[in-house]
Amino acid sequence: MRAPFRILAVVAALMAATPLPAQILDFEALDGWRDDRHAEALVSFLRTCDLIDAPDWRPICAMAADVPQDDISARSFFELFFKPVVVGEPPALFTGYFEPELEGSPVRSGRFQYPLYRRPPELRDGTVFHSRAAIDNGALAGRGLEIAWLDDPIDVYFLQIQGSGRIRMTDGTVVRLGYAGANGHAYRSVGQEMVRRGTHSMDQVSAQEIASYVRRNPGPGRELLHSNPSFVFFRQIGTLGAQDGPIGAMGRSITTLRSVAIDPKFTPLGAPVWIEKDGRAPIRRLMVAQDTGGAIKGMQRADIFYGTGAGAGDAAGTVKDGGRMVLLLPIDRAYAMLEGG
Structure with a gap:
């Protein structure tokens, strides 16, 4: 699901040059802003800030490294150098993802x-390779590409x-595994296919229900x-400690409930x-756009990283909530977005 990191300067230039439906807010308009633990968000921001290759971000990132990591100082930093911007029309769609831990x-x-397969050497980015059905039916068998073997095909899928x-x-x-590439076919939602076939209604579909149905x-x-x-193909990662999150699209570890996957066409990595997720377990929290995903498309769209293991999977698997997503952008960039320049 996670796409590899791409040149952020290109994304930033496209965003700056393309007029988008956007509204600048005051920080006071963010529900729960003053109650968040901003120091945690600052730590997450610092993990990847140096990778943002755009002139208006570089001085901000340099100053972020010197901010004391307490909540008051961190909140003041964000308020001083950023403007909250709503891009697109809420309600947002929030889902959740996690890092499985399997036998x-x-x-x-x-x-x-x-x-679980490593990337075939002949696979080239942007080309269409064997489909899921073809691979499951043995298209890659006998080539020594297997990294590991699991005991449940639904675990492989998820x-x-x-x-x-x-x-x-x-x-x-x-063994820690990370994204190494995909076969070039467009992602199609199995949940939406279940609804199309009439076996489930949209409110019945969740990761847990998909797994239960397949089993x-x-x-x-299997046909579903x-x-x-x-x-998706994987690579073995030997550089992560047990306490580190998985590698996101920016090539760095992501942080539980402080990292989100977004659509980089509209949200710069x-x-x-700022996440205002409604639903059964509301969230009001500052996160960082550090990942992407094949199913994460649109201006008001985010996939929240819930952590590692079965408990995180249970929490993430039922999230399909509305709310509002607000970008924090450098001040000049925020106003330029409104002007389309």
């Missing part, structure tokens, strides 16, 4: 029959949707998963984003 084997054996994960091998070692109906369930032809 696996380095070789095919016993219950471990479902492979690991690809999340784009990263931790695999606890049968020998007790833990109850292994034959039709093939309705999404997109397929690395930018702070």
Whole structure:
């Protein structure tokens, strides 16, 4: 799901040159702004700020490194150098994702029959490769591309949707996997396909229900998963500590409930984003746009990173909420956006 980091200067230039429906707000208009723990958001912002290759961001990032990491100082920093901007028309659509933690084997054996593949050397970005159905039916078998084997095809599928994960091998070692590329097919929502087929209504669809349906109906369930032809390949990451989050689209670790995946056509990677998520578990919190995803499209669209493991998966899997998403942009950039220049 996670796309590799691209040149941020290009995205920033496109945003600055393209007029978008936008509204500048005061910080007082952000619901719950003063109650957030801004120092946590500043730490997340500093993880990737140096990667934003645009002239108006560079001095801000340099000054951010010297801000004392207490909430009052961090809030003052954001208020001094940024303007809140609503791009597009709310309500937003918020979903959630997480880093799975699964059991696996380095070789095919016993219950471990479902492979995770490394990127084939002949795959080129921007080209269309074998579909999910073709790969599941053996298009890559016997080539030694398997990184690990899992015991459940639905776990393979959702690991690809999340784009990263931790695999606890049968020998007790833990392997960290990250996104290495995709097969070039457009992502199609399995949940929307279930609604189209009439097996579920939209309010019944969640990650948990998709998993339950596929496990109850292994034959039709496998065919249902093939309705999404997109397929993700992985790479093994040996540089992360156990406390580190997975690698996002900017090539750095992301942070639980402080990082979001966004559509970089409308939200610059690395930018702070104020999240006002409604629904059963409301969120009012400053996060940072540090990831992307094949299903994350639009101005008011964000996928919230909920952390690692089964508990994070339970929390993320039911999120499908409205609300409002507000970008924090350098002041000159915010006003230039309104003017389309």
